[in-house]
Amino acid sequence: MRLQDIASHIGADLCSAGPDIEIEGLASLSSAGPGHLSFLVSADLLELANQSRAGALICPHDLVQQLSQQTSRPLLASKQPYLAYAHASGLFTDEAAPAGIHPSASVDKSVEMADDVHIGANAVVGPGVRLAAGVAVGSGCQLGRNVQIGEATRLFPNVVLYHGVRLGSDCILHSGAVLGADGFGFAPSANGWVKIHQLGTVIVGDRVEIGPNCTVARGALDDTRIGNGVIMDAQVLIAHNVEVGENTAFAGQSGAAGSARIGANCTFGGQSGVVGHIEIADNVHLQGRSVITKSIYQAGSYSSLWPQLPAGEWRRMVASLRHAAKKKAE
Amino acid sequence: MRLQDIASHIGADLCSAGPDIEIEGLASLSSAGPGHLSFLVSADLLELANQSRAGALICPHDLVQQLSQQTSRPLLASKQPYLAYAHASGLFTDEAAPAGIHPSASVDKSVEMADDVHIGANAVVGPGVRLAAGVAVGSGCQLGRNVQIGEATRLFPNVVLYHGVRLGSDCILHSGAVLGADGFGFAPSANGWVKIHQLGTVIVGDRVEIGPNCTVARGALDDTRIGNGVIMDAQVLIAHNVEVGENTAFAGQSGAAGSARIGANCTFGGQSGVVGHIEIADNVHLQGRSVITKSIYQAGSYSSLWPQLPAGEWRRMVASLRHAAKKKAE
Amino acid sequence: MRLQDIASHIGADLCSAGPDIEIEGLASLSSAGPGHLSFLVSADLLELANQSRAGALICPHDLVQQLSQQTSRPLLASKQPYLAYAHASGLFTDEAAPAGIHPSASVDKSVEMADDVHIGANAVVGPGVRLAAGVAVGSGCQLGRNVQIGEATRLFPNVVLYHGVRLGSDCILHSGAVLGADGFGFAPSANGWVKIHQLGTVIVGDRVEIGPNCTVARGALDDTRIGNGVIMDAQVLIAHNVEVGENTAFAGQSGAAGSARIGANCTFGGQSGVVGHIEIADNVHLQGRSVITKSIYQAGSYSSLWPQLPAGEWRRMVASLRHAAKKKAE
Numbered sequence: 001m002r003l004q005d006i007a008s009h010i011g012a013d014l015c016s017a018g019p020d021i022e023i024e025g026l027a028s029l030s031s032a033g034p035g036h037l038s039f040l041v042s043a044d045l046l047e048l049a050n051q052s053r054a055g056a057l058i059c060p061h062d063l064v065q066q067l068s069q070q071t072s073r074p075l076l077a078s079k080q081p082y083l084a085y086a087h088a089s090g091l092f093t094d095e096a097a098p099a100g101i102h103p104s105a106s107v108d109k110s111v112e113m114a115d116d117v118h119i120g121a122n123a124v125v126g127p128g129v130r131l132a133a134g135v136a137v138g139s140g141c142q143l144g145r146n147v148q149i150g151e152a153t154r155l156f157p158n159v160v161l162y163h164g165v166r167l168g169s170d171c172i173l174h175s176g177a178v179l180g181a182d183g184f185g186f187a188p189s190a191n192g193w194v195k196i197h198q199l200g201t202v203i204v205g206d207r208v209e210i211g212p213n214c215t216v217a218r219g220a221l222d223d224t225r226i227g228n229g230v231i232m233d234a235q236v237l238i239a240h241n242v243e244v245g246e247n248t249a250f251a252g253q254s255g256a257a258g259s260a261r262i263g264a265n266c267t268f269g270g271q272s273g274v275v276g277h278i279e280i281a282d283n284v285h286l287q288g289r290s291v292i293t294k295s296i297y298q299a300g301s302y303s304s305l306w307p308q309l310p311a312g313e314w315r316r317m318v319a320s321l322r323h324a325a326k327k328k329a330e
Numbered sequence: 331m332r333l334q335d336i337a338s339h340i341g342a343d344l345c346s347a348g349p350d351i352e353i354e355g356l357a358s359l360s361s362a363g364p365g366h367l368s369f370l371v372s373a374d375l376l377e378l379a380n381q382s383r384a385g386a387l388i389c390p391h392d393l394v395q396q397l398s399q400q401t402s403r404p405l406l407a408s409k410q411p412y413l414a415y416a417h418a419s420g421l422f423t424d425e426a427a428p429a430g431i432h433p434s435a436s437v438d439k440s441v442e443m444a445d446d447v448h449i450g451a452n453a454v455v456g457p458g459v460r461l462a463a464g465v466a467v468g469s470g471c472q473l474g475r476n477v478q479i480g481e482a483t484r485l486f487p488n489v490v491l492y493h494g495v496r497l498g499s500d501c502i503l504h505s506g507a508v509l510g511a512d513g514f515g516f517a518p519s520a521n522g523w524v525k526i527h528q529l530g531t532v533i534v535g536d537r538v539e540i541g542p543n544c545t546v547a548r549g550a551l552d553d554t555r556i557g558n559g560v561i562m563d564a565q566v567l568i569a570h571n572v573e574v575g576e577n578t579a580f581a582g583q584s585g586a587a588g589s590a591r592i593g594a595n596c597t598f599g600g601q602s603g604v605v606g607h608i609e610i611a612d613n614v615h616l617q618g619r620s621v622i623t624k625s626i627y628q629a630g631s632y633s634s635l636w637p638q639l640p641a642g643e644w645r646r647m648v649a650s651l652r653h654a655a656k657k658k659a660e
Numbered sequence: 661m662r663l664q665d666i667a668s669h670i671g672a673d674l675c676s677a678g679p680d681i682e683i684e685g686l687a688s689l690s691s692a693g694p695g696h697l698s699f700l701v702s703a704d705l706l707e708l709a710n711q712s713r714a715g716a717l718i719c720p721h722d723l724v725q726q727l728s729q730q731t732s733r734p735l736l737a738s739k740q741p742y743l744a745y746a747h748a749s750g751l752f753t754d755e756a757a758p759a760g761i762h763p764s765a766s767v768d769k770s771v772e773m774a775d776d777v778h779i780g781a782n783a784v785v786g787p788g789v790r791l792a793a794g795v796a797v798g799s800g801c802q803l804g805r806n807v808q809i810g811e812a813t814r815l816f817p818n819v820v821l822y823h824g825v826r827l828g829s830d831c832i833l834h835s836g837a838v839l840g841a842d843g844f845g846f847a848p849s850a851n852g853w854v855k856i857h858q859l860g861t862v863i864v865g866d867r868v869e870i871g872p873n874c875t876v877a878r879g880a881l882d883d884t885r886i887g888n889g890v891i892m893d894a895q896v897l898i899a900h901n902v903e904v905g906e907n908t909a910f911a912g913q914s915g916a917a918g919s920a921r922i923g924a925n926c927t928f929g930g931q932s933g934v935v936g937h938i939e940i941a942d943n944v945h946l947q948g949r950s951v952i953t954k955s956i957y958q959a960g961s962y963s964s965l966w967p968q969l970p971a972g973e974w975r976r977m978v979a980s981l982r983h984a985a986k987k988k989a990e
Binding site for chain 3: 472506511514516526527552637
Binding site: 025026027028031080082085087089090092093102104120121122138139140156157158172174175176207209211212213228229231233234247249251252253270271288289305306308309310311312314315318321322324325326328329 | 800848
């Protein structure tokens with residue numbers, strides 16, 4: 001791919017004396033070779049960039065001069081080099097699944113689908129399912145009855161969608177994700193737990209990415225709702241009747257308990273958690289491993305993360321603090 | 331479904347002037363329409379109930395009078411409205427899988443099964459498996475050799491049971507659950523870890539529900555045991571040789587480490603944990619995100635959950651407490 | 661299996677007056693019968709050993725005399741009884757999958773594989789995949805294009821390997837494990853998150869065991885790397901571009917965030933975590949539920965685990981410590 005074409009695609013300026021070379025891929029500064037395009041976002045990486053063997057670089061405008069003094073390689077100047085790199089990454093991925101239905105797939109006769117849908121080997125598509133144009137259902141996926149999937153949404157192998165789950169367009173669901181399994185609803189009785197059958201479903205907006213082995217539970221009565229542009233890393237758990245606002249991000253192994261109402265543009269760090277039945281405003285940022293136990297009405301950063309200490313020191317600290325608190329209580 | 335029939339099924343009294351209307355489904359107070367049955371458990375919800383468009387309501391006996399004054403809709407009075415709602419929910423779910431074996435399923439000739447068993451598309455059932463009456467094996471499930479499943483137990487798609495796993499009757503296993511994979515047993519040696527082959531299995535009682543993407547490991551020598559009536563939310567991990575007493579509940583992303591012996595009627599909050607080789611009495615309740623590190627012989631509630639603070643305030647608190655503990659130690 | 665053969669296999673001395681009996685299996689001291697071999701590692705278990713009905717015992721050399729005084733059963737003396745037990749366990753497992761490709765498997769014509777490879781029912785093997793001698797691909801596994809698997813590596817059912825993932829020899833991957841799904845890379849923009857397509861892959865060394873429902877993400881530009889001899893329990897998450905040194909062990913539900921560089925011979929307790937972009941030396945041991953938030957350059961044990969208290973006591977402690985820290989700040 002010619003560098004000039006990449007520049008156009010990512011909205012960067014090809015601004016150096018270097019030739020319009022052919023780029024074969026993207027690489028990090030340290031591993032790039034002459035056929036690679038790499039990038040730097042700030043002056044901190046200037047030295048590494050100068051040592052890099054990369055054939056071309058994406059950089060901020062204000063570093064063009066310094067970088068040009070060192071080598072004559074082409075530079076793509078961008079206001080947002082990291083975003084430019086994100087856009088460039090899409091040019092070097094080869095993920096498109098060919099249209100067509102694998103003969104080993106089990107597709108119910110009542111399924112309605114566009115002509116260009118891809119259904120992989122051994123996938124199972126239940127009655128009443130509707131698949132829009134460009135949908136790709138990976139091998140081994142399981143789609144329950146009446147599932148609906150919007151345009152160009154892609155399911156990697158072994159995704160499970162229970163009956164009635166609805167996905168918007170341009171979503172990506174990774175392997176092992178399970179959407180629409182029963183929420184955790186049980187009523188106590190003298191004879192043990194009585195199951196509350198979960199009669200809602202899961203409704204996912206557009207441009208949502210759901211990572212591998214994630215779980216989004218179906219609603220008890222109303223639906224669990226995931227807004228447009230939400231992104232989830234691996235092993236995230238969204239419990240029943242949670243509502244997640246647009247563009248909120250969940251890092252790996254985080255979770256939100258039942259009926260939490262989460263705003264837009266929030267970020268949840270890895271292994272963080274949100275208790276059930278609370279409300280979280282827009283633009284709340286929770287540090288990794290922290291827990292939100294009460295509604296938060298104000299945007300900002302929150303934490304309950306204790307960083308590690310050498311084990312002996314940690315043990316003494318815990319003992320000392322417990323002792324102090326106890327003494328004070330007496 | 332006629333309201334009078336619902337009342338009989340859930341053991342409630344149809345006690346208002348309203349007619350014996352037809353109910354098409356359950357709904358929450360706020361989303362219900364005239365064809366829906368809804369419920370309230372306490373007087374806190376009276377205002378919401380009066381505003382609700384629900385065609386009928388389940389309510390506690392002592393609210394019948396107040397509710398009748400507002401509208402003439404039928405009321406189902408119940409001693410335990412939440413439990414009544416749970417029982418009612420089962421009337422509006424349509425989950426039964428038709429008996430029969432899908433032609434794409436791979437079922438070993440030696441499998442013994444009742445006539446009315448359901449085996450879904452592309453499921454794989456190994457040699458020596460025994461499936462009792464009413465068992466449903468979802469599409470894409472993988473059953474290793476000599477698995478045994480009791481009456482009316484249902485596996486949603488893509489559940490994996492390793493060889494020898496035994497499930498009781500009336501259980502529900504959700505997609506992505508894996509039972510009987512090797513426990514985490516390794517002996518250190520000069521050449522690295524040496525695998526301890528896991529020779530036990532997993533034995534699950536009756537009326538157990540295991541959520542999506544849960545893991546229950548097989549025992550090293552003896553078996554991992556899950557008692558009758560145990561319920562697990564999504565992504566729960568039960569390690570090898572754990573024993574769980576009857577009706578104990580695990581919320582999402584919680585885990586119990588190897589050889590823990592957990593009593594009956596316990597509840598474990600979301601993301602909570604139990605270390606290995608300890609004993610926990612009956613009726614122990616662990617708050618979300620808390621960890622039990624020593625045996626607990628007394629029923630009650632336990633916690634080690636730190637709630638969040640604004641990040642700056644949290645950081646100052648941690649620094650201050652660390653400093654105080656250190657100073658004291660000197 | 662004759663006891664003498666077991667002794668030879670595990671490098672122990674058959675050192676008692678007992679006969680060379682036939683052993684039918686391994687069992688724990690308390691559940692063993694006359695046909696079982698059991699083991700004890702220290703004098704703490706002498707009483708239990710003497711009460712055991714086990715037909716033979718593995719024990720440390722220095723306990724031979726005491727054990728011989730109680731019964732005449734054969735003893736296998738070993739310098740490392742636990743390691744000897746680990747080696748013995750391999751004699752009683754029957755896991756070998758027969759060579760051959762199940763007719764229901766979907767195997768691309770371009771796949772290169774050894775004659776003795778096993779591919780289970782309904783497995784899907786994409787174009788360009790290479791499978792070395794002795795590889796076993798369980799039923800329902802999904803192998804993307806150009807996956808490479810080394811000798812004698814075994815995949816249990818429903819494992820997913822995305823395109824280009826490379827596994828060494830003698831690895832074991834358990835059901836529900838997903839390797840090579842996209843790392844969690846997104847650039848913020850005015851229109852929401854822009855996906856950074858993940859162009860690296862996952863490279864796994866030899867003798868690695870990856871537990872059920874684990875996730876190892878593919879690298880953004882460079883590769884995610886798992887060293888030889890690494891072991892992971894269930895539901896572990898290794899994010900993109902992490903590098904893990906040899907023989908490091910991850911207990912259940914632990915996780916390492918993006919680009920962490922983790923040394924060799926480390927151990928991570930259950931539900932522990934490592935933040936991204938940090939470095940961890942060899943021989944670092946992190947207690948369960950603890951988090952490493954900064955690089956650690958020194959071997960040793962670390963912790964940030966708060967053990968539980970009765971809930972009321974815990975609440976008072978938190979309140980008291982918060983109050984003290986706040987007061988001091990004023």
